[in-house]
Amino acid sequence: MLRLSFFLALIALSACGRQDHLGKPPSFTPTRASTEHNAMMDPGLPFRTIEEPPVVGASLWMDNRQSLLGDRRAVKRGDIMTVVIEIDEKAEISNSTSRSRSGNESMQVPQLLGIPQRIDTELPDGASMANAVQLGSSSDSSGNGSVRRNEKLTLRVAAVITDVLPNGVLQIEGSQEVRVNFELRELIVTGYVRPEDISRQNEITYDKIASARVSYGGRGQITDVQQPRYGKQVADMILPF
Template sequence: MRTFFFSLSASFLAALGGCASIDDAINGPHLSEVKNPQDQYEARVVRMPMPEGGDAQRYPNSLWEANKRSFFRDQRASDVGDILTVMIDIEDGARMSNSTSRNRDNAESAGLTALFGVESLLDDALPDEFDPQQAVDLSSNSSSKGGGEINRNEKISMRVAVVVTERLPNGNFVIAGSQEVQVNHELRELRVAGVIRPEDITADNTIDYFKVAEARIAYGGRGVISKVQQPRYGQRIYEFVAPF
């Protein structure tokens, strides 16, 4: 009886799924209902560093605020948790060509005219063709030639928002941020991290990538297309264990 109930339930769910598929095929996909953005999974997993609490320093008879860089409101990142934009415009090229050629010829000749009478014994022991005047004759010849060429051209243009995660004792900021875009089961990910100086942040709250010390910039993806482009596990294992 229980088996029959499970079979009936599975058939009912399959029928509902089939009806939904048929409806999507005829009328197209339906819009989702409007929900509270805080209930989205992406929003619930976000955790950001926050600045340490403290009272702002105020000076009597002064229009200036502490930690501000201008008389007007400063929009630039200045504390832990603030956001700024890293401008990534990489256009690098390198070309190198090397050529090496080497050639060497050596020749040595020595005679054994007198050696405590041993040369006479050599005449008796060796064939008649032996000549003590040319007892040793050595020659060698070696040559090598090599060439190599490198031609590389890379271009990346991106913008990514990062977060100030830490203020170092010398006043510099540690920044880190990532960006993910998923389209048709293919996820593209951009990750940036490094150390910057607050003075290098421009008025529009951006900073160039070449002003980021110890910069770590990674751009890649994973998904259906990326899996197809990678060799299978069996092939990887075979290449790893194959001696040749």
């Protein structure tokens, strides 16, 4: 009975990750409890204060962010910017090593004040002190390795400023989900950016994001089929052969 309960609990635990899209498309991640939503709901401390000039009836110029030529770049907590991810990288590494070593040692004492002859009488038949020690060793090792990688990724995602650090650096976080039939594609971007690196179009490229973390994956029925079973993953981790 105990074994049956343990087996049923193991089956239920392995199916927890797939109950969300069992016979239906995977559900979207709720946005109201996300970090981005909390940042936009909390105004936080003002980043800077600008005294708006008095409005002149005949003037088209207004020194604020809503004007025609105003600076609309994200600068404070809750603002939104566009992250442009264009990764096209190639890497190729080749390494070859070879090592060889050999050694030979021999010590013979056929005549040493008659001592070997006296010892030979006490030794078993066939044993002699004439060739006392003879050692030999040889070792040879070689290795050859090669690494080749090719990555290409082009994406655009909107990110929210979740915090403004004391030195003025902006902490951003963005997520995007697209569902096609029974497969959900997820994109997550986090990192730190400088306000001066944000372009006039309110965009920033990924190579200007410090501690950038980009995750591009998905969940759904196709992903489940591509992943090995939990039992096989545990066996690969435990078995030493």
